[in-house]
Amino acid sequence: MKLIKYALHYLFCITLLLSVNSHAQSIVVGAEQWDVYKPLLKNKKVGLVVNQTSLVNGQHLVDFLLSKNVKVKAIFAPEHGFRGNHDAGAVVDNNIDTKTNLPIISIYGKNKKPSQDVLTDLDVILFDIQDVGLRFYTYLSSMHYMMEASADADIKFIVLDRPNPNIAFVDGPILEEEFRSFVGMHPIPILHGMTLAELALMIQGEGWLNTENTLNLNVITVKNYTRDKRYSLPIKPSPNLPNDQAIRLYPSLTFFESTYVSLGRGTVYPFQVLGHDKYFIGNFNFTPVSMPGSALNPKLMDKELTGQDLRNVDIKGLDLSLLIQWYQQFKQHDAEFFKSPSFMDKLSGTDKIRKMILAGNSEEQIVETWKEDLIEFKRQRKQYLLYK
The missing domain is CATH 3.90.1150 (Aspartate Aminotransferase, domain 1)
Known part of the structure; x- marks a missing residue:
C-alpha cells in the first residue's frame, strides 16, 4: 500500500514538473509582454497598425491599450481592413471605429503610406499584425511603408513580433527589381523564413527604406520561440486563410x-x-x-x-x-x-x-x-x- 502511495506521489510530481516546464516554454507573442513595451508608450501619443489578429490573450490590442490608459490616437488599417472582413484587393476606406470612436486610416489602396499631416500628432507607431511568411503577403509591404512614414516624421516605430508559421522554409527566386510591386517590394525569396521583426531589422539594415532619415526602430521579440517550433495561428490572418x-x-x-x-x-x-x-x-x-x-x-x-x-x-x-x-x-x-x-x-x-x-x-x-x-x-x- 505504501509502495502504491509513493508511486502515485512520484507520478504526480512528474506530471506537475512537465506541466510547469510546458507552461514555462509556451510562446508569448510581443503584444502579450506589456511590461516590456509599457515604458516605450508612457506619456506618448500612439498610432496602431493592427487588424483582427492583434490580440492580447483574446482581447484586441486597441482595447487592451485603452484599458491601460495609453493615449491611442489613430488606427492604420492594412489590406482586409481593421476587422479583417474585406475581400483580397477590396478598397479599404478611412472610417471611424464605432467601439472606440478612433479614426481608422486606410493604408491599402491608393494611399499605402499616410500623409505627414496624419502623423504630426503622434509620437509612436506600434505595429502588431500576424504574418504567414510570404513575400507577396501584403502586410509586409504595409509595414515597409509605415516604417518610411515614421522615419520621415521622426517618430518611433515599434514591432510587436509574432511567429511565422512558415519559418522553416526559405525557397523561391529572389525578387528582381523590374517586378517590384505591392505584392513584392524586397530582394528576398518568396518564402523568406523570417518574422516581421527580423524583416524590419533587415529592411532598415540593408538601406531599403526610401527616406533620408534614420528610423528609430524597436522590436519586442517572441518569448520562448525558436525556428523549429511549430505555431498554429489562433485566428485566421486573412479571410481566405482559415486554417x-x-x-x-x-x-x-x-x-x-x-x-x-x-x-x-x-x-x-x-x-x-x-x-x-x-x-x-x-x-x-x-x-x-x-x-x-x-x-x-x-x-x-x-x-x-x-x-x-x-x-x-x-x-x-x-x-x-x-x-x-x-x-x-x-x-x-x-x-x-x-x-x-x-x-x-x-x-x-x-x-x-x-x-x-x-x-x-x-x-x-x-x-x-x-x-x-x-x-x-x-x-x-x-x-x-x-x-x-
Whole structure:
C-alpha cells in the first residue's frame, strides 16, 4: 500500500514538473509582454497598425491599450481592413471605429503610406499584425511603408513580433527589381523564413527604406520561440486563410490566382482545393459562390468545378508540381492557362518561372535557377535573425 502511495506521489510530481516546464516554454507573442513595451508608450501619443489578429490573450490590442490608459490616437488599417472582413484587393476606406470612436486610416489602396499631416500628432507607431511568411503577403509591404512614414516624421516605430508559421522554409527566386510591386517590394525569396521583426531589422539594415532619415526602430521579440517550433495561428490572418492547411498550401497555390483555375475562393475551403469547369485533374466537385467579406466575386462563380481536394495532402514549402500539372492539362486542350501573365510574374518576382513552365521545363530545372541565390540570401539575413 505504501509502495502504491509513493508511486502515485512520484507520478504526480512528474506530471506537475512537465506541466510547469510546458507552461514555462509556451510562446508569448510581443503584444502579450506589456511590461516590456509599457515604458516605450508612457506619456506618448500612439498610432496602431493592427487588424483582427492583434490580440492580447483574446482581447484586441486597441482595447487592451485603452484599458491601460495609453493615449491611442489613430488606427492604420492594412489590406482586409481593421476587422479583417474585406475581400483580397477590396478598397479599404478611412472610417471611424464605432467601439472606440478612433479614426481608422486606410493604408491599402491608393494611399499605402499616410500623409505627414496624419502623423504630426503622434509620437509612436506600434505595429502588431500576424504574418504567414510570404513575400507577396501584403502586410509586409504595409509595414515597409509605415516604417518610411515614421522615419520621415521622426517618430518611433515599434514591432510587436509574432511567429511565422512558415519559418522553416526559405525557397523561391529572389525578387528582381523590374517586378517590384505591392505584392513584392524586397530582394528576398518568396518564402523568406523570417518574422516581421527580423524583416524590419533587415529592411532598415540593408538601406531599403526610401527616406533620408534614420528610423528609430524597436522590436519586442517572441518569448520562448525558436525556428523549429511549430505555431498554429489562433485566428485566421486573412479571410481566405482559415486554417493551418490553407497557410501551408498558400505558398504553392497563390500562383493559381494568375490562372483560369479556381483555388477555392467562394467556398469554405479556400487555398485547399483546385478546380475548373472544362479542364481538370481529379474528381472532386465544388461550386464557388459569392461570399461577401471573403470572396464577393470569386473566379468561376456559380459554376460546378471539378478538380483536386488538397485538404489532407502533405505539401510544405514551395511546390510547383501542381502548377505544372495543371498547365499541362490545359495545354493538352490547347487552352490558355495564364489569365494574367503579368500578375504571375509579380507574384514570382521574376518572369523565369512562367517562361520555363511554358517552355516545358521540369520543377527540378526551375528550382535549380535560384539555389545559388538562396545561399547568398541566407548569408545576408543571418545578422538580422532573432531566434535560434
